[in-house]
Amino acid sequence: MFQTTQNRVALISVDGDPSAKIGQEEAGGQNVYVHQVGMALAEQGWQMDMFTRRSCPRQTTIVPHHPNCRTIRLNTGPAEFIGRDHLFDYLPEFLAEFQKFQQQQGLYYPIVHTNYWLSAWVGMELKKRQPLIQVHTYHSLGAVKYRSVGHIPVIAIQRLAVEQACLETVDCVVATSPQEQKHLRILVSYNGRTEMIPCGTDLQKFGGLPRLEAREKLGITPDAKMVFYVGRFDQRKGIDTLVKAVAQSTFRDEGKVKLVIGGGSCPGYIDGMERDRITTIVAELGLEDITIFPGRLDHSVLPYYYSAADVCVVPSHYEPFGLVAIEAMASQTPVVASDVRGLQFTIVPEVTGLLAPPKNDVAFAAAIDRILANPSWRDELGVAGRERVEIAFSWNSVGSRLSQLYLRLMMQAAEQYQNQTQILAA
Ligand code: UDP
Known part of the structure; x- marks a missing residue:
């Protein structure tokens, strides 16, 4: 039996653990973003579950951060560090583990907010299996990145295809700058909905020291x-x-x-x-x-x-x-x-x-x-x-803007559902 909580959000970041030590081994801005967005939305009353993969055998499965916010680590491939360019083949396992978690806990997530193209794939596959609203933040775009690096990895073709499918099919892509919004249109696709909501920073932690x-x-x-x-x-x-x-x-x-x-x-x-x-x-x-x-x-x-x-x-x-x-x-x-x-x-x-x-x-x-x-x-x-x-750029204002976006998308989905049932009943 599913426990349907309308304000429950799965924040998925397969490759960026929101509880990781920041500043090494591919742990940087994405990890900070997921953690801070999770906490800011939790403060506003959303139930935030942040899903990532276990990358070390000693890591605990569930890390509570706030009464409404926790990190959940799913077993996906060997419990060791795996670089982003080598994670794609493990994604079906992540998806299966996510579904198992929902089933075992009797949970259902009406909103899934995915981060980076690997998680976009998980969200899109999940959407084929259960009704949900998918919001996506790219963090990095292959179409831009591959123009500035000398070495293009083998996974590039897969990545570019997923990034395009994501923009064209998810309910809303969150671009973190107007420049990203423009690149999405010019380099990825003219189709799909985007909204610009920037990243934030902690105004208490940074500033105030002479x-x-x-x-x-x-x-x-x-x-x-x-x-x-x-x-x-x-x-x-x-x-x-x-x-x-x-x-x-x-x-x-x-x-x-x-x-x-x-x-x-x-x-x-x-x-x-x-x-x-x-x-x-x-x-x-x-x-x-x-x-x-x-x-x-x-x-x-x-x-x-x-x-x-x-x-x-x-x-x-x-x-x-x-x-x-x-x-x-x-x-x-x-x-x-x-x-x-x-x-x-x-x-x-x-x-x-x-x-x-x-x-x-x-x-x-x-x-x-x-x-x-x-x-x-x-x-x-x-x-x-x-x-x-x-x-x-405060995390509070980023949280409020994301919260408003989630609510708008939920209202639109409810209206669509109502219209469809009226058409079927007529
Ligand atoms: N960072 C840190 N300690 C370090 C190095 C980096 O806390 O020794 C943090 C930094 O404060 C920032 C993040 O890692 O919050 C890096 O984010 P940014 O978007 O600048 O770069 P990215 O790592 O995403 O490429």
């Missing part, structure tokens, strides 16, 4: 020019561009620049190899004395780094949204970022930071130096960044 206090805590001197990067070690993040840019900074000669590159990595894994590559470039350019690699930065310490920095740099070749940029802005730190997709939306050039062409270390060096040379302008950019984030 720069000097944060520096004291981290042991960074008041006169240092601190350039900060945080994120996964992944070639598409363009960390090499940042290192080459810092090597050209005029402040390097004055001995004032401090380059902090935060993010976790595991030796032997893809992120470990990228970290080794970056360490080699740092050594080749003679930047070892001024560069610090603090490793994975937990959110309990990350706010100190954002607040201490003079500038936060996001040099990605491709960035669907870029949570790091709005976390830095919330912390009143200006951002120098690549002039690509999500970053074109979050950063207002000359107002909250600066944009530079991706992979162009000369342009990045010039932009970083403009901010380092002018502390009062740096502060103005910081204040404007905080204002922008308060207005446009």
Whole structure:
């Protein structure tokens, strides 16, 4: 017997565990998004069950976060880390486990919100088997990503086909920036419904710490020019561009620049190899004395780094949204970022930071130096960044907008059902 709760939502993120440690092994923005959206909607009274796959034998099956929100890990393939490009063959097992869970618990989810193309496939298959409303957030689009990476994986054909079918068949796609909305139309399909609801950030956690206090805590001197990067070690993040840019900074000669590159990595894994590559470039350019690699930065310490920095740099070749940029802005730190997709939306050039062409270390060096040379302008950019984030990017407002979308889709589905039954009765 199914327990039909109209406000029950399955937030599916096969590859991005919302309870994972963030900052390494493909755990980044998507994991944060799913967790924060789950919590924000739980606060608004929705029953949020966040489904992911078990990636380690020691992981517990159910992790409660809030009376209305929990992570549920389904057994899918071996209980070990499997890269996104190798997960597709395990999806039928995930689907079967999801259905088994519903049956065993006597639960039914009228709304399924899927994340990334792998989960889109699960949602679309589920929709063939039971009535539901599917909302989807892509996080990353193959059609855009494959234009900016050298290596195109074997799974690309499958991914592009699923992404197109998803846009054309699900009830609504949530684009996180107007740029994504445009790309969906130009590069994926003219059919299908989209709505723009951005990602958010935690306004309490980020912001509010004076720069000097944060520096004291981290042991960074008041006169240092601190350039900060945080994120996964992944070639598409363009960390090499940042290192080459810092090597050209005029402040390097004055001995004032401090380059902090935060993010976790595991030796032997893809992120470990990228970290080794970056360490080699740092050594080749003679930047070892001024560069610090603090490793994975937990959110309990990350706010100190954002607040201490003079500038936060996001040099990605491709960035669907870029949570790091709005976390830095919330912390009143200006951002120098690549002039690509999500970053074109979050950063207002000359107002909250600066944009530079991706992979162009000369342009990045010039932009970083403009901010380092002018502390009062740096502060103005910081204040404007905080204002922008308060207005446009809080998780609460993201949660409210998603909640309204779910309600509208439910009303429309109910109306459609009513119309159909009237036609059949006539
Ligand atoms: N992050 C973190 N610690 C680290 C590295 C990254 O907490 O050491 C977090 C960062 O604060 C942000 C997320 O990981 O919330 C990265 O999201 P973003 O959208 O910038 O990049 P993605 O990982 O999705 O490519």
